[in-house]
Amino acid sequence: xxxxxxxxxxxxxxxxxxxxxxxxxxxxxxxxxxxxxxxxxxxxxxxxxxxxxxxxxxxxxxxxxxxxxxxxxxxxxxxxxxxxxxxxxxxxxxxxxxxxxxxxxxxxxxxxxxxxxxxxxxxxxxxxxxxxxxxxxxxxxxxxxxxxxxxxxxxxxxxxxxxxxxxxxxxxxxxxxxxxxxxxxxxxxxxxxxxxxxxxxxxxxxxxxxxxxxxxxxxxxxxxxxxxxxxxxxxxxxxxxxxxxxxxxxxxxxxxxxxxxxxxxxxxxxxxxxxxxxxxxxxxxxxxxxxxxxxxxxxxxxxxxxxxxxxxxxxxxxxxxxxxxxxxxxxxxxxxxxxxxxxxxxxxxxxxxxxxxxxxxxxxxxxxxxxxxxxxxxxxxxxxxxxxxxxxxxxxxxxxxxxxxxxxxxxxxxxxxxxxxxxxxxxxxxxxxxxxxxxxxxxxxxxxxxxxxxxxxxxxxxxxxxxxxxxxxxxxxxxxxxxxxxxxxxxxxxxxxxxxxxxxxx
Numbered sequence: 035x036x037x038x039x040x041x042x043x044x045x046x047x048x049x050x051x052x053x054x055x056x057x058x059x060x061x062x063x064x065x066x067x068x069x070x071x072x073x074x075x076x077x078x079x080x081x082x083x084x085x086x087x088x089x090x091x092x093x094x095x096x097x098x099x100x101x102x103x104x105x106x107x108x109x110x111x112x113x114x115x116x117x118x119x120x121x122x123x124x125x126x127x128x129x130x131x132x133x134x135x136x137x138x139x140x141x142x143x144x145x146x147x148x149x150x151x152x153x154x155x156x157x158x159x160x161x162x163x164x165x166x167x168x169x170x171x172x173x174x175x176x177x178x179x180x181x182x183x184x185x186x187x188x189x190x191x192x193x194x195x196x197x198x199x200x201x202x203x204x205x206x207x208x209x210x211x212x213x214x215x216x217x218x219x220x221x222x223x224x225x226x227x228x229x230x231x232x233x234x235x236x237x238x239x240x241x242x243x244x245x246x247x248x249x250x251x252x253x254x255x256x257x258x259x260x261x262x263x264x265x266x267x268x269x270x271x272x273x274x275x276x277x278x279x280x281x282x283x284x285x286x287x288x289x290x291x292x293x294x295x296x297x298x299x300x301x302x303x304x305x306x307x308x309x310x311x312x313x314x315x316x317x318x319x320x321x322x323x324x325x326x327x328x329x330x331x332x333x334x335x336x337x338x339x340x341x342x343x344x345x346x347x348x349x350x351x352x353x354x355x356x357x358x359x360x361x362x363x364x365x366x367x368x369x370x371x372x373x374x375x376x377x378x379x380x381x382x383x384x385x386x387x388x389x390x391x392x393x394x395x396x397x398x399x400x401x402x403x404x405x406x407x408x409x410x411x412x413x414x415x416x417x418x419x420x421x422x423x424x425x426x427x428x429x430x431x432x433x434x435x436x437x438x439x440x441x442x443x444x445x446x447x448x449x450x451x452x453x454x455x456x457x458x459x460x461x462x463x464x465x466x467x468x469x470x471x472x473x474x475x476x477x478x479x480x481x482x483x484x485x486x487x488x489x490x491x492x493x494x495x496x497x498x499x500x501x502x503x504x505x506x507x508x509x510x511x512x513x514x515x516x517x518x519x520x521x522x523x524x525x526x527x528x529x530x531x532x533x534x535x536x537x538x539x540x
Contacts, residue, residue: 038227040220042130045164046157048223051238054248059227065247071484078337079150083119083133085338086148086182088196090134093117104131112174123172127224130168134182142177145169146202150337152186152346154203156212157243162205163213167220179209184346190339199338199346236276240269259283259303263459265295265450295450302455309453312536315529318446322526323439325404328357330518331417332511334487341387343424351392351417352382352490355515356399357523375523379512385495389421393428402435407522409463411442443522452529467521470528475517479510486514 038059048055057064068076087093094111096104097120104122111118115137122131134146147162149155162179169176185201226232234252239262242249256262259282261275280286284303292300298309332353337346344350356378380395382388396418400406408414415437422432446452447461454469467473475481480489490511493504 037127037224039124040128040224040227042161042164042168044227045220045223046160046243048219048226049157049160050241050243051234051246051248052223052226052232053234053238054246055223056226056229056231057248060231070488074488075150082150082184082337083148085194085196086133086146086200087119089182089200090117090136090146093119093134096120096122123168123174125168125171128168128171128220130165132165132169135169138177142175143169144177145179147179147181148200149181149183152184154181154183154205154208159205159208159212163209163216166209167213167216178204178206181205184337186346188339188345190342190344192342194338236273239273257282258458259299259455261286264292264299265459265461266293267296295453298450298453299455299459302453308455309450310532310536311451312533314449314451315446316533318441318451319526319530319533322405322407322441323403324359324361325401326359326526327400327404327406328359328519328522328526329400329406329408329414330355330515330522331414332483332486332490332515333417334491336491349417349420350387350389351421352388352494353486353511353515354380354392354396355519357519358399359523377516377519379516381508381511381515382494390425393418393421393425397428397431400436404439406436406440407443407526408440409442409518409522410444411440415440443525446529452532463518463521463525466525471521471524473517473521473524475514478514478517480507480514486511 044055044059047058083097087095094107094116096107096111096118099107099120101122104120105124108118108121108123111121112135117137118135119133120131121135122129132145133148136144136146138144145162145165147158147165149158151158158181162181166176166179180202182200182202185199188199234248236252239249239252253262261267261272261280261283264272264283275281275286275290280290282303283300286292286300302309331351333349333351334340335347335349339346339348340350357375358378359375361374378399380392382392418428418432418436422428444461444463447457447466456469457465460466464475467475480486489507493499493507
């Protein structure tokens with residue numbers, strides 16, 4: 035029986051995990067369908083790939099052809115020395131297809147690989163090194179290799195100019211470096227895909243570029259309070275602990291250097307209970323000034339700048355939720371839960387730039403006094419700063435009245451003033467909320483921020499979406515964003531109750 039074909043995508047999987055390579059080649063049914071985020075990335079990649087061809091106009095486009103058709107058409111285009119989009123070569127059981135193959139001189143070619151990122155990554159260099167290896171085996175003379183990626187400094191002004199949107203990085207020397215040992219790696223991978231299923235190795239955790247079913251299965255197989263739940267520990271350190279037989283946090287010897295927070299996790303794994311620093315929690319709550327504004331934003335960050343004056347991946351806020359608590363239940367700033375709360379929201383309508391209206395509505399609702407509570411202030415502050423920079427009429431309002439009033443609820447959990455082992459080493463709001471409240475994101479149609487962003491883009495900018503579908507999704511978006519600020523209210527309230535229930539907390 036002939037060996038199975040090793041493709042470029044197979045090679046990139048094999049660099050990450052031998053088991054993943056085998057499963058992808060021999061048991062694809064075990065790999066779940068791409069989620070909404072992956073599908074969106076594929077679509078963006080296709081759009082950017084088409085735009086990139088405008089930098090090298092007049093080429094032969096082989097995208098969309100069947101496997102063997104592509105190979106045959108590539109051969110003809112090579113003979114005619116045409117610029118080729120999606121050229122495909124098969125040789126000695128290897129197959130690779132690239133974005134742009136450019137004829138140079140009398141008989142040489144340049145490889146131009148297009149990526150939607152704004153910088154060169156190692157995985158890109160491995161990608162091009164495999165292309166070059168296969169192309170040269172097929173008889174091509176490769177002169178130089180380039181990675182064409184988005185220019186992070188590009189600012190849109192009118193129609194997108196493809197020549198300015200992209201940066202071409204000469205990666206020829208790096209490709210040579212990453213090509214060292216490639217023949218041996220390919221031989222090993224060919225053996226893997228044609229052999230029996232390998233075991234998942236814990237060292238594969240270090241080489242994983244993306245999440246996948248093999249990594250997920252490994253993590254699910256681990257008992258609770260395992261070393262991979264250590265907070266902000268390097269992956270290499272976790273793997274070393276695991277390989278040395280210290281699979282559980284409680285088993286890590288005292289001689290192993292841990293951060294203060296990791297030490298708290300080990301102690302709780304051994305002794306049980308939770309970490310509650312009542313003094314720091316009390317300080318946080320007492321520093322909240324009423325009225326309290328619980329605030330959360332949703333944004334999109336399109337790879338291609340959507341409006342004039344914007345850069346690739348610049349954030350566009352399209353929605354906010356705001357819960358306003360007028361005063362504490364007992365009438366003073368104690369942080370005790372139960373004060374009257376009112377909800378406000380904003381969700382942009384139409385296809386025009388929503389940022390100015392977004393900021394105007396924020397300015398209307400955020401009065402001159404009171405704390406503004408967010409979860410991860412770098413995000414909300416960053417978005418407001420970018421908007422105020424783009425629309426200077428908001429600059430003084432933001433810098434003089436808003437910026438200094440923002441209080442980051444994440445600090446309580448990032449600093450381990452409160453930590454419950456059920457958080458599994460995470461301080462994210464979706465891990466904190468279940469240990470302090472019965473509220474559930476899982477009850478919502480939209481329960482994740484990336485999905486919210488993609489759904490907003492879909493129903494706002496896709497003219498084929500029906501009015502009924504648009505209304506349904508917008509309702510779901512309102513529910514999701516409201517849950518984020520309601521979660522902040524619940525968490526602050528729960529912290530107040532914890533302090534009230536602790537002897538000597540006053």
